[in-house]
Amino acid sequence: KRNKYNRGKGRVIKKALHYVTGDYVVFLDADMDLHPIQIQTLFDIMRLDKADIVIGSKLHPNSIVNYPLQRRIMSFVYYLLVKIFFSLPCHDTQTGLKLFKTDVLRKVFHRVLVKKFAFDLEVLVNAHHMGYKIAEAPIVLKPQRRFGRIGWGATFNIIWDTLAVWYRMYILKYYDHIDYYRRKNLAKEFRRMRK
Template identity: 50%
Template sequence: MAKLSGKLSLLMPAYNEETIIYANALEAARQISPLADDYELLVIDDGSSDRTKAEIERAAAENPKIRCISYQPNQGKGGALREGTAHATGDYIAFCDADLDLAPEQLADFIDRMQRENADVVIGSKMHPESKVDYPAIRRVYSWGYYILLLILFRLNVRDTQTGLKLFKAEVLKPVMRQILVKRFAFDIEVLAIINARGYKITSAPIEVVFHRASFGRIGYQDIRNMFVDTLAIFYRLHILHYYDKADTLERS
């Protein structure tokens, strides 16, 4: 099994997950412990109104590799991951969802692909031919349409940007996360578009999804509209305003 030389930081956003976060945090930590020389699990309480924070702290009391980051108000998944990245101390940073529908142990294959292909980023893809997931036909249509849009706008040859399991080299991710503006609908697009524009290598890996709660939720018109608007805004900032280049220059000066 491939293993990272250095420290792995796994970021797990959580919002009102009091019923599952204690057990899932301990399980996620167990699964990633063999994957690197050292590791930490950062569970980000994204402005929860229930006992999520207390349950994370209970898990952290049992495993000192688990850390709780908590704040108010709710910022959305992108905001939570940005906050987690700022606190991460690893040489590599991974994202996973709190429900563990995508088991973090699958990162072993991500690590292998990162090393074999000399990639800077490895993202899980439900559209990968080797993936094991019951993906609704309408979702496949949306994914293909969005893939074509991203290819046209950003030359981003990634068929699935929304899967929660991702692995980054920290030196690549951290500067980008300090500059992102989208915190909700198109957060993943903003991160990957900037990384791609800076010439880093992104590759995809197959994943297996095991649902522990409900299956895929419905995509409404408002969700599609918000994603489309956010995506166009990212294109405008990246290629018209050159906002990210200017922000990077200011950060380095």
């Protein structure tokens, strides 16, 4: 069923997770730039590396990608930003092909706040912080449509959401004290309702 309003990828996936009954969850972008046949490679890597999460990576040395120079530069710059801020053991958090063990994803989702631009990043940052193993897989990316330009507004939102994840992780220590922050927000909401 399609959502009436666009509230972000994160919100849709959280909602869909309630209906999952299997042991694994695959994220695959619907634009078919990444053919579903590649999912088997992620399962193979998960088994061989004993990983909890496997993500497709445009920056993997064995990946075959065909997308514009501007997008390549933006991917690399974002990789550097993520590397500096989070020290994640992966090069590309934004490729639309990911494999998760369902129980791991459920535990991680309990902590995720971002609904839109840095949703994938927040999931991976939390998984890494919780000690789950993340592995990367090569992909074959064949765009099925012409790439649009990423506007300044979208770029700003991506950076803003990324900085928000960093702030929650390292300044607020939100992810380490999530129950405290949830109780605090609940108390604030309760006080507001009583007014």
